[in-house]
Amino acid sequence: MSAAAVVIAPFVGARALSLADVLAWGGKTGGARIFWELRLPRVLLAWFCGATLGLCGMIFQALFRNPLAEPTMLGVASGASFGAAFCIYMGWNVSLFGFSAMAASSFVGAFACVLALQCAAGLRPDREGATLLLAGVAFNFFFSSLVMILQYMGTYNDSFRLLRWTLGGIQVIGLGEALRLAPVFVLAAAVSFASARELDLLLCGPEMAVARGMELVRARRVLFLAVSFCVALSVAFCGPVAFVGLMVPHLCRLVVGSLHRNLAAASIFFGGAFLVLCDTASRTLWSPMELPVGIITSFLGAPFFLWLLLRK
Amino acid sequence: MLEVEGLCLSIGGREIVKDVSFRVERGEFLAVVGPNGAGKSSLLKCLNRVHPRWKGEVRLNSLPARRLSQKALARQMSYVPQSAGDIAGFTVRQFVEQGRYPWKGAFEAESAEDARIVEEALRLAKAEDLSGRFVESLSGGERQKVLIATALAQDAPLLLLDEPTAYLDYRSQAEVLELIRSIHGAEAPGGSAGRRTVLAVTHDLNFALQAAGRLIVLSEGRAVWTGKPGELVEPGLLERLFRTDFLRFEDAGSDVPFVVPAEFRNTKASGLRPGPAGDAVPCTPK
Structure with a gap:
């Protein structure tokens, strides 16, 4: 399903493309350029982003033993939003090592938030998990208030640019962003498979995990920092795409069970395919207008969230 | 096998375990008994570092435990x-396989030897029939068997048991008692000769009296008595330790009594003679 989504999605859009259009290689025809320079990079970026968010959601749900945990909940998204808002407010428009100012600034905002959070949790090592979760919620509100201050002080144009960014979006030209996000996906996958047994143990509770031989505090810190790093970069490239990290692991768990080595593989393929399909819908359903992909994922995610809360 | 010296644990400024010292010999079954809040479970959790911030010295096979990963x-x-607890989503087999964790590297797959040890653990714990069921669907007694099977899959020579019969009905208590006796009697893993070493903490006096070879009584965090089960019949000792009166029932052919809190007795309905607090009541159950 995942491979089919990646293969078929670039042909679908405001202008349907045929194989002949695409194979008119040389980039001379409009169809080939749309395919190779716009749609394929976009589909690949969506796939890497969806797979990374799916894996990160899976890890967060095990890390906090909380079925409603998702990778952007601990201030990462609002930290990134603050970074983006600051960049817009300052009018920065430069490129740094191939990263746009907006992407670099939102990554710095997200990761600064993560490090501050880890320091706060480290002050209470006896109840690090709970402190991390609650401090994360507090950081979320704090950074959201900073974003609102910048929005209030900025121009209408700045406010609209920030609003547009917070809705998430995968508009790219060329393969640059997808190639930069690929190592992030590889890191998330490596961490997931290497820690699959630890994640299984974490689901059984800290007491059981330690008694089976897990270095709990170290494993938690490594997982939290690695996941947050991956999420921060995903958010920097695609904006805070909501609900993917929450929905994907739950749907996969219904199919493959709770064992994390299976769940990680399922989350990669389903997460990637899900965001590719949502992005294809976002640029096709209201064509020629495009909806931000975050709207589509939230539109599907909110009813799912309710179902999760209310199911027996 | 295990030496504990001057073990102290404080949580939130309150001393839970106070200067506890004891030894467990290889192949021994030692039970730590005491009332609720005596610090029994905390003591056990210090040994396996579920509580990491204790003071004192713990040695395993003469090596300081702190040096071990x-x-x-x-x-x-x-x-x-x-x-x-609230474990959900794993089958019994998957859960028992988690016991192999300390023997595996990050990307190392389960080997045929792991599968054999898991099978053996399920067989020893009499949980083979449960292996395909989900842990959340099990009864209390079945869950206890599965927890024991997971610990056995860990293939360690020392088995720590935290209140193994708590929350169980009488039939399940009897099954678990029999199971633990047979596990203690089985050969220790790792090629070391002799029986498995067991350290159990419990407030179930009858479980401790019937299963253990030696007892330590913990009261308000301190080890206040140690001896063999038969020596616990000393008049007034149990009453002082647990602050309640007991009736004792002798078992023909054994020096280990059964004990029941005197408050459990309905004097109108039973034919038992009420004895003065602390006295043994010679009575053989029919």
Whole structure:
């Protein structure tokens, strides 16, 4: 399903493309350029982003033993939003090592938030998990208030640019962003498979995990920092795409069970395919207008969230 | 096998375990008994570092336990918690396989040897029939068997049991008692000759009296008495330790009594003679 989504999605859009259009290689025809320079990079970026968010959601749900945990909940998204808002407010428009100012600034905002959070949790090592979760919620509100201050002080144009960014979006030209996000996906996958047994143990509770031989505090810190790093970069490239990290692991768990080595593989393929399909819908359903992909994922995610809360 | 010297634990400024010292010999079954809040479970959790911030000295096979990594420690001692908590989503087989964790590297797959040890653990714990069921669908007694099977899959020579009969009905208590006796009687893993070493903490006096070879009584965090089960019949000792009166029932052919809190007795309905607090009541149940 995942491979089919990646293969078929670039042909679908405001202008349907045929194989002949695409194979008119040389980039001379409009169809080939749309395919190779716009749609394929976009589909690949969506796939890497969806797979990374799916894996990160899976890890967060095990890390906090909380079925409603998702990778952007601990201030990462609002930290990134603050970074983006600051960049817009300052009018920065430069490129740094191939990263746009907006992407670099939102990554710095997200990761600064993560490090501050880890320091706060480290002050209470006896109840690090709970402190991390609650401090994360507090950081979320704090950074959201900073974003609102910048929005209030900025121009209408700045406010609209920030609003547009917070809705998430995968508009790219060329393969640059997808190639930069690929190592992030590889890191998330490596961490997931290497820690699959630890994640299984974490689901059984800290007491059981330690008694089976897990270095709990170290494993938690490594997982939290690695996941947050991956999420921060995903958010920097695609904006805070909501609900993917929450929905994907739950749907996969219904199919493959709770064992994390299976769940990680399922989350990669389903997460990637899900965001590719949502992005294809976002640029096709209201064509020629495009909806931000975050709207589509939230539109599907909110009813799912309710179902999760209310199911027996 | 295990030496504990001057073990102290404080949580939130309150002393839970106070200067506790004892030894467990290889192949021994030692039970730590005491009332609720005596610090029994905390003592056990210090040994396997579920509580990491204790003071004192713990040695395993003459080596300081602090020098061992958590995985190395788990290869020496396995642990059966009071309950399986809210574990969900794993089949019994998948859950028992988690016991192999301290023996595996990050990307190392399960080997045929792991599968054999898991099968053996399920067989020893009499949980083979449960292996395809989900942990959340099990009864209390079945869960206890599965927790024991997971600890056995850890293949460690020392088995720590935290209140193994708590929350169980009488039939399940009897099954678990029999199971633990047979596990203690079985050969220790790792090629070491002799029986498995067991350290159990419990407030179930009859479980401790019937299963253990030696007892330590913990009261308000301190070890206040140690001896063999038969020596616990000393008049007034149990009453002082547990602050309640007991009736004792002798078992023909054994020096180990059964004990029942005197408050349990309905004097109108039973034919038992009420004895003065602390006195043994010679009575053989019919």
